Amino acid sequence: MKRVLGLLLLIVHSFAFEFDEFSSFQGKLSKEYVTGKISRYLQYNQEIENYFEIQDDALVLFKSPEAKRQGIYEFRLVFGKENSKSSVKSKPLDKVRIAIDPGHFGGQFARLEERFIDVDFEGTHLEIDEGRLSFLTAMRLKELLEKAGVSVMVTRKKIGEGVYSEDFFDWLKAHPEYWEKGVALSEIFRRHYNRLDLRERARVINEYRPDLTVVIHYNHVGGGEGQITEKNFNFIWLLTSKFLISS
Numbered sequence: 001m002k003r004v005l006g007l008l009l010l011i012v013h014s015f016a017f018e019f020d021e022f023s024s025f026q027g028k029l030s031k032e033y034v035t036g037k038i039s040r041y042l043q044y045n046q047e048i049e050n051y052f053e054i055q056d057d058a059l060v061l062f063k064s065p066e067a068k069r070q071g072i073y074e075f076r077l078v079f080g081k082e083n084s085k086s087s088v089k090s091k092p093l094d095k096v097r098i099a100i101d102p103g104h105f106g107g108q109f110a111r112l113e114e115r116f117i118d119v120d121f122e123g124t125h126l127e128i129d130e131g132r133l134s135f136l137t138a139m140r141l142k143e144l145l146e147k148a149g150v151s152v153m154v155t156r157k158k159i160g161e162g163v164y165s166e167d168f169f170d171w172l173k174a175h176p177e178y179w180e181k182g183v184a185l186s187e188i189f190r191r192h193y194n195r196l197d198l199r200e201r202a203r204v205i206n207e208y209r210p211d212l213t214v215v216i217h218y219n220h221v222g223g224g225e226g227q228i229t230e231k232n233f234n235f236i237w238l239l240t241s242k243f244l245i246s247s
């Protein structure tokens with residue numbers, strides 16, 4: 001599974017897409033280094049274990065769990081002796097293109113998209129919306145990456161805006177079939193308009209042809225009001241040649 005290797009090599013600052021581009025890593029990195037990276041970065045997803053195997057001399061990747069059972073591998077990364085990334089050739093940062101997609105809209109749409117938290121915590125009233133938080137994170141990340149020389153594209157341009165060019169309420173006027181039956185506005189937004197927006201994000205990202213796409217979301221754990229968690233803050237990194245959204 002290419003993504004396993006992509007994630008691994010991301011850590012060593014490579015931005016490659018095709019397996020032959022990984023060839024510069026052959027026989028370089030030690031088993032200890034590779035295993036350490038994998039257990040640290042992939043431990044949250046057990047499913048992914050169906051796509052790779054660590055053998056004595058190589059990391060072996062499979063297209064599917066079925067292929068793994070049959071022993072038909074897609075790629076073998078032969079281990080070497082090195083325990084650092086320094087020896088491995090990487091693309092210079094000023095040649096790297098990164099797309100950042102801050103999740104949701106935030107601002108005036110935060111309640112409509114149901115990505116809004118309103119809690120009293122230790123005497124303080126807190127109002128947070130995910131779209132605002134993801135956007136502010138994107139701006140900070142963009143600043144840091146650009147300082148390092150990376151070219152950056154952020155999918156949406158401000159808080160309270162998506163990427164789809166037609167405004168939600170204009171779109172709504174043109175589509176009475178969705179609201180004539182008395183369906184809640186937030187449901188229309190999430191079920192229909194949001195999908196158009198997601199597809200537009202995918203289109204914009206593909207058009208930019210990034211080496212890497214970062215999709216930013218902030219998730220919450222537990223249901224109760226006032227429950228503050230430090231778990232499950234999501235950054236999703238995708239090594240992409242093609243960014244797909246399925247509905």
Ligand SMILES: [Zn+2]
Nearest residue numbers: 103130217218
């Ligand atoms: Zn989200």
